[in-house]
Every structure is written in C-alpha cells, then in structure tokens.
Amino acid sequence: MNTKQLTLAAMFAALCAIGGLFKIPLGIASTALDSTPALVSVLFLPPMVAGIVAFIGHIVSALSGGFPLGPFHLLIAIEMLVIIYVFAHLHRANFRIGKWLFFIFANGLLAPLPFYFLISPAFFIGAVPGILIATIFNVLIAAIVMPLVKNIGQKGQRIG
Numbered sequence: 001m002n003t004k005q006l007t008l009a010a011m012f013a014a015l016c017a018i019g020g021l022f023k024i025p026l027g028i029a030s031t032a033l034d035s036t037p038a039l040v041s042v043l044f045l046p047p048m049v050a051g052i053v054a055f056i057g058h059i060v061s062a063l064s065g066g067f068p069l070g071p072f073h074l075l076i077a078i079e080m081l082v083i084i085y086v087f088a089h090l091h092r093a094n095f096r097i098g099k100w101l102f103f104i105f106a107n108g109l110l111a112p113l114p115f116y117f118l119i120s121p122a123f124f125i126g127a128v129p130g131i132l133i134a135t136i137f138n139v140l141i142a143a144i145v146m147p148l149v150k151n152i153g154q155k156g157q158r159i160g
Helices: 003-020 035-041 047-064 072-092 098-110 114-118 121-159
Strands: none
Touching (some): 003 035, 003 047, 035 047, 035 072, 035 121, 047 072, 072 114, 114 121
C-alpha cells in the first residue's frame, strides 16, 4: 500500500467513525451510517483496503455506541470487511445494480444470520428489520454521493 492509499484509507475510516456517530434508532440492533464512507471508498481504494476501512469503521461505531453486543462486534466487523471486499469487486466489474442488491442482501439479511444461533431466534427476528432499513439508508446515501465524489476525484486528478 502506498502513501496515497494509506492516507485515503485513514480518511475514509475517520469518515466511517463520524458516520457511526449518527445512530439510527431502529429496534434492538446497533445501526448507524458507518457503512456509507466504506461503500464510497471503493472508488479510490483496492477491495481489501476498502474492506479494512469497513472493519475499522464498524469497530469505532460500536465503541461509540457502548459496544452493545460485546465481542460479537468483532464478528460483525469481519463480516463488513468481507461484504465491502465483494462489493468493491462487483463495483470494479461494473455490476451497477448487482453491487447494491448484493450489499443490501449481505449486510441486511445474511450478516445478522449468525446471531440467530449465537444469541437467539428472537434477537435475529427483532434485529433484522432495523439492520435492513439502516442498510438501505447507507446504500441510498452512498448511491447519491458516489457519482459526485467520483467527479470531484477525477477533476482533482486532472489538476494534480
């Protein structure tokens, strides 16, 4: 990883932390806008680095919320790394709609699935609607912001 990528990764991780402060009060799950910057980071960072940004973003978001699920947040952070990694590959392969559908399915429905077994079916059923709604909020914001940021980034590269 070069200095530019490291700087961008740190910036996007910090933006994830800021997004994590915007909690979405949707039931028993810990939901926030920490995924939006990680989604946008795929415009500028390699897939694994974007995944690491999502990992850091989730951990900081969970810390700011008091770590309500304790050590399970490590599992969620790993899930976020993998989901953003795959999302980045789908973005690079030009799956314009498929990448968003993947993210909504993976983050909103698939990622909470282990908690059906680790905590309880009731927790899973109670958490999924809030997580799914928060996922859709993150996707909508990222889908609006990404074309704008991409255009600004291209203009900046021409100047620099």
